[in-house]
Amino acid sequence: MSVEYDDTTSAASHGQGLHETTSSRCLTETFTATHNFEVTDFSLLDGMGISEFVSSSTFTVGGYDWNIMFFPDGNKKEHEGAFVSVFLCFIGGGEATRVRAKFSLSMVDRDGRVPLIHTFGTEDREWSWGLPCFIEKYKLRHFLRPGPVGGRAVQPPRAPKTCVLSARSPVFDAELFGPLNKNNSAHPVKINDMDPTIFEGLLHFIYADSLPDCCDSNENTTMQHLLIAADRYGLDRLRALCEAKLCQGIDVQTVATTLALGEQHNCERLKDACLRFIASRDVLSAIMETDGFRHLKESCPLILEAISEKIATFRKRRTSMQHLR
Known part of the structure; x- marks a missing residue:
């Protein structure tokens, strides 16, 4: 007995030769x-x-809640408050504990321009994305500085707002809202022993966070009085700015009064700059002829010893350098 069959039919019956997509x-x-x-x-x-922040209201994107955290003095101690930090924060919502986001953080100035933008690629994070060094604070202050309006420079209000004075100066805060003001009511604060021009400069700094643009013809004297006012009202940054300005303007006529100022208000940087000026130049005899030096002797007699020591140290160093040559 013989059996015959078709190989092609058999293969097709087993699905061979067919292509499915x-x-x-x-x-x-x-x-x-x-x-x-x-x-x-x-x-x-x-x-x-540092590490103190303000945050936006919570907003929802894609079913998840977010907010923006803004650190005016930065979020890292090692940056010493030189930068502003900004972060996008994932708060929650939905079932996810981790999300991926691609976004940009930008700054828009008062004229609607965008002087700064940072774009971040897609990253998988648990809760925050952003920059510890979003922008340097001095650059931000430049963007925020008031500009001319209608040909006139923007000036601080003639009647300063108590909340602004209180926020910037611990002394104003105590005078306006301290224990002596039992009813916490608005009342006039009398400013004694201060030239109106200097007080206007003080207000300019409080509102604009910069030195006043216009000074008297005698800029050194203005800076000295402004430093005294800054020290009086606890404005440490203004005091530092005035101190730096005075260090740049030291000369024979001003060094003695500037040194007396530094001694009386514990401005070590200013004192050191004055002492180095006196010691590094053969100008002591000329300085001693000035009215400022006579005032220095009367008001700060102990500083004369520091001058002598500084001169002796400088001469010793100069002699050593000459021997090395």
Whole structure:
């Protein structure tokens, strides 16, 4: 007995020779949104402390909650408050504990321009993205500096706001809202022993966070009085700015009064600059002829010993250098 069969039919019956095509798709949802976080009166926040922050209201994108954290003095101690830090923070919502985000953090000035923008690629994080060094504070102050309006420079209000004075100066804070003001009511604060021009310069700094643009013809005298006012009202940054300005303007006629100022107000940097000026130049005899030196002897007699020591040290160093040559 013989059996015959068709090989082709048999192969087809087992599915050989057929080609099937299948397909699938992965759908990834993306959401795009913009949140505007306006920070007003930066000068009131400047100096609030490293790692201290203000935050935006919570906003929702893609079913998840977010906010923006703004650190006026930065979030890292090693930067010593020189930078502003900004972060986008994932708060929660939905079922995810980690999310991926691609975003930009930008700064918009009062004229609607965008002088700064940082873009971040897609990263997987638990809760925050951002920059510890978003912008240097001196650059931010430049962007915020009032500009001319209608041909006239913007000036601080004639009647200063008590909240601004209180926020910037611990002395004004005590006078306006301290224990002596039991009813916490507004009352006039009398400013004694201060030239109106100097007080206007003080107000300019409180509102604009910079030295006043216009000074008297005798700039050194103005800076000295402004430093005294800054020390009186606890404005450490203004005091430092005045001290730096005075260090740059030391000469034979001003060094004695500047040294007396540094001694009386514990300005070590200013004192050292004056002593180095006197010691490094053969000008002591000329300085001793000035009215400022006579005032220095009367008001700070102990400083004369420091002058002698500085001169002796400088001469000794100069002699040593000559021997090395």
